[in-house]
Amino acid sequence: MTIKIRIRNLDKFYGSGARRTHALQNVDLDIGAGEFVTLVGASGCGKSTLLRTLGGLEEYAQGSISCNGKPVDGAGPDRAMVFQSYSLYPWLTVRENVRFCRKLHFHRDDSTSAGVEAASGRADALIALMGLGHVVNAYPSELSGGMQQRVAIARALMVKPDVLLMDEPFGALDAQTREVMHDLMRHLYLLEQTTVVFVTHDVEEAIYLGQRVVVMAPRPGRIDSVIDVPFGRERAQDLKLSPEFTALKRHILDRIRETSGMKTDLEQLNKLSGHLHTAGELA
Numbered sequence: 001m002t003i004k005i006r007i008r009n010l011d012k013f014y015g016s017g018a019r020r021t022h023a024l025q026n027v028d029l030d031i032g033a034g035e036f037v038t039l040v041g042a043s044g045c046g047k048s049t050l051l052r053t054l055g056g057l058e059e060y061a062q063g064s065i066s067c068n069g070k071p072v073d074g075a076g077p078d079r080a081m082v083f084q085s086y087s088l089y090p091w092l093t094v095r096e097n098v099r100f101c102r103k104l105h106f107h108r109d110d111s112t113s114a115g116v117e118a119a120s121g122r123a124d125a126l127i128a129l130m131g132l133g134h135v136v137n138a139y140p141s142e143l144s145g146g147m148q149q150r151v152a153i154a155r156a157l158m159v160k161p162d163v164l165l166m167d168e169p170f171g172a173l174d175a176q177t178r179e180v181m182h183d184l185m186r187h188l189y190l191l192e193q194t195t196v197v198f199v200t201h202d203v204e205e206a207i208y209l210g211q212r213v214v215v216m217a218p219r220p221g222r223i224d225s226v227i228d229v230p231f232g233r234e235r236a237q238d239l240k241l242s243p244e245f246t247a248l249k250r251h252i253l254d255r256i257r258e259t260s261g262m263k264t265d266l267e268q269l270n271k272l273s274g275h276l277h278t279a280g281e282l283a
């Protein structure tokens with residue numbers, strides 16, 4: 001496996017003094033070229049921090065990150081990001097939004113008409129692939145959340161990024177739309193053969209999409225375990241009902257519960273209700 005992203009001994013803090021947060025502690029992770037890795041864990045465990053640091057949007061004090069063997073130092077066109085909020089330009093149509101960053105790139109002095117044409121062709125192909133053909137001239141405000149997110153993904157793919165970094169991109173969508181987006185995402189991934197790092201708090205989503213699931217734990221933010229997903233490239237929704245899938249989901253949910261302190265809370269609750277019960281019997 002060719003290593004696309006290499007993370008070593010990464011440590012990251014926010015704030016200082018009493019307000020200091022240890023957002024990432026000693027994170028070590030290799031991500032292979034063409035791999036689909038999902039990051040999952042309780043809120044506050046550093047998923048977004050890790051992804052943003054990979055994207056070059058956060059500085060890091062200790063450790064190293066490299067992409068294609070080069071140290072990550074700021075954002076770059078080799079790493080495209082998609083966030084939960086659709087972040088489209090409201091004054092541009094769907095087609096203009098998808099073409100936007102390519103336009104910037106191609107409006108340099110050395111741009112050629114052949115290059116611009118190829119980019120337009122790619123934009124139209126991505127728009128068709130995303131099922132947006134009938135809304136190319138619509139504005140974002142005229143589209144559903146699912147449609148807007150398809151535009152955002154198409155735009156991210158325009159530059160043929162080496163790595164696609166996604167932070168809960170389907171978090172704001174309803175369950176049915178999310179399922180459709182999952183299958184679309186798998187399809188796109190197989191087609192584009194890009195490396196994907198995908199953050200979610202939804203364990204089912206993490207397993208269905210990923211080849212490996214990185215389970216993170218909070219306080220300090222760290223990697224708890226990395227789990228190989230034993231399912232092949234072609235996946236269908238029925239997979240979620242299989243015993244293997246549900247067992248894996250149970251295992252990951254247990255890890256998250258255990259490492260985030262939620263389990264202890266439940267034990268406390270049980271004890272408390274035990275006390276209440278006894279008190280009730282005495283009364």
Ligand SMILES: Nc1ncnc2c1ncn2[C@@H]1O[C@H](COP(=O)(O)OP(=O)(O)O)[C@@H](O)[C@H]1O
Nearest residue numbers: 014015021023042043044045046047048049050
């Ligand atoms: N810009 C910031 N300034 C200060 N603290 C932050 C900032 N961003 C995140 N944090 C803190 O760092 C920790 C990890 O946050 P985050 O990466 O957003 O977690 P996740 O995405 O897993 O919910 C949390 O404790 C959060 O409050």
Ligand SMILES: [Mg+2]
Nearest residue numbers: 047048049167
């Ligand atoms: Mg987050």
